[in-house]
Amino acid sequence: MQTRFTLRQLEYLVAVGRFGSISLAAHHLSVSPPSISNAIAQLEAEFGLPAFVRKHAQGMTLTQAGRALMAQAVQVLEAARTLSNLADQHNGTVRGDLNVGCLLTFAQIIVPRLRRAFTTAFPEVTFRQFQYHQAGLIEALRDATIDIAITYDLMIPADMEFTPLANLPPFAMLPAAHPLATRSSLSLAELAPSPMIFLDLPISGAYFMSLFDQAGVTPRIVERSHDMAVVRSLVGNDFGYSVANARPFAPTAPDGKELAFVPLTGGLKPVRMGILSTAGGKSSLTVKTFVSLCEKMIDPTMQAQISINAKE
Structure with a gap:
C-alpha cells in the first residue's frame, strides 16, 4: 500500500506535539490553524489511528501511538533535511x-x-x-x-x-534617579539590602542566585517575573534594582522610564x-x-x- 503524506504534514504533527496546541503551533510556524488542523486529520486518516486526544480547555495531547509517530516523524524530517543540505552543499x-x-x-x-x-x-x-x-x-x-x-x-x-x-559580565540595573545610579561600579553587598526585582527563568535564575552566593550575600527579592520587559519597567518605576547580563541599546524601560546600568565588582562569573x-x-x-x-x-x-x- 502506498503511503501518502508530506514532509510539511509531518512538520505540523511535530509542532502540535511539541506545543500541545494547534494555535500555538500555527503561530510559531506562521501558518493558519485550519491548515494544521487539516494536515493532522489527513495524517490520522492515512495512518488509521488517532495521534492526539482533543481536550477543549487543555489543548492537544499525544496518544501513545501519536508519541511513536512524532518520534519517527522527527527522524524522517531530519533525514530529509540532511538530503537537502547535501544537495545544497554540492550546489554551493x-x-x-x-x-x-x-x-x-x-x-x-x-x-x-x-x-x-x-x-x-x-x-x-x-x-x-x-x-x-x-x-x-x-x-x-x-x-x-x-x-x-x-x-x-x-x-x-x-x-x-x-x-x-x-562574554557578558553581570551588571546592576537601576532607576536613573537612584542614589547609586551614578557610580562607576557596585558590589552585590552594596545592593543586597535594597529591594530586588528578580528575573526568574529556569536555569538563568539559578545563575543569578549563584552570583549572590559567590559574593556571600542574600538578595532581598520583592518581585519575580519571567519577562525581562516587565523587570525593566518595574526597575524604571523605582520598585527595586535588578541584575542582568544583556542590556538594551536604549537606556529606557518599555514605558519610557530611564534606566542606569552599572558594572558589578567582585570577579563575578560572566556568561x-x-x-x-x-x-x-x-x-x-x-x-x-x-x-x-x-x-x-x-x-x-x-x-x-x-x-x-x-x-x-
Whole structure:
C-alpha cells in the first residue's frame, strides 16, 4: 500500500506535539490553524489511528501511538533535511528553511538585526525565529523544532555543542534617579539590602542566585517575573534594582522610564553568549553560513552591552 503524506504534514504533527496546541503551533510556524488542523486529520486518516486526544480547555495531547509517530516523524524530517543540505552543499547554494531559537532575555535585542542581514544576503532562505527560556531551547533542538539556538553557556548538555560568540559580565540595573545610579561600579553587598526585582527563568535564575552566593550575600527579592520587559519597567518605576547580563541599546524601560546600568565588582562569573546546536547540527551550508555571519557581526570583546558591528 502506498503511503501518502508530506514532509510539511509531518512538520505540523511535530509542532502540535511539541506545543500541545494547534494555535500555538500555527503561530510559531506562521501558518493558519485550519491548515494544521487539516494536515493532522489527513495524517490520522492515512495512518488509521488517532495521534492526539482533543481536550477543549487543555489543548492537544499525544496518544501513545501519536508519541511513536512524532518520534519517527522527527527522524524522517531530519533525514530529509540532511538530503537537502547535501544537495545544497554540492550546489554551493544557501537556501531552504532556517529555524533559529533565541533566549527570551535578549531575543529582541540581537536576532532581528542578524535576521535582516542574513535574509538580505540570502533571499532564498526562509528564516523563522523562536523565543524560549534555556530549557525550552534545549528541548526544541532535540525535537528539531529549531536548527540552532543563540543563548548562554548555562547547563549545556553533554550531547550538544556550544560555539562562543561573546562574554557578558553581570551588571546592576537601576532607576536613573537612584542614589547609586551614578557610580562607576557596585558590589552585590552594596545592593543586597535594597529591594530586588528578580528575573526568574529556569536555569538563568539559578545563575543569578549563584552570583549572590559567590559574593556571600542574600538578595532581598520583592518581585519575580519571567519577562525581562516587565523587570525593566518595574526597575524604571523605582520598585527595586535588578541584575542582568544583556542590556538594551536604549537606556529606557518599555514605558519610557530611564534606566542606569552599572558594572558589578567582585570577579563575578560572566556568561558567554554563543550558538548552541546538537552534535553535527551545524553541518548544513545554510547553518554554517549563518553561524559565520554571527561571528562576524557580534563583537566578542563586548562588556555590558550586546553590540553588533556596523559593517553588516
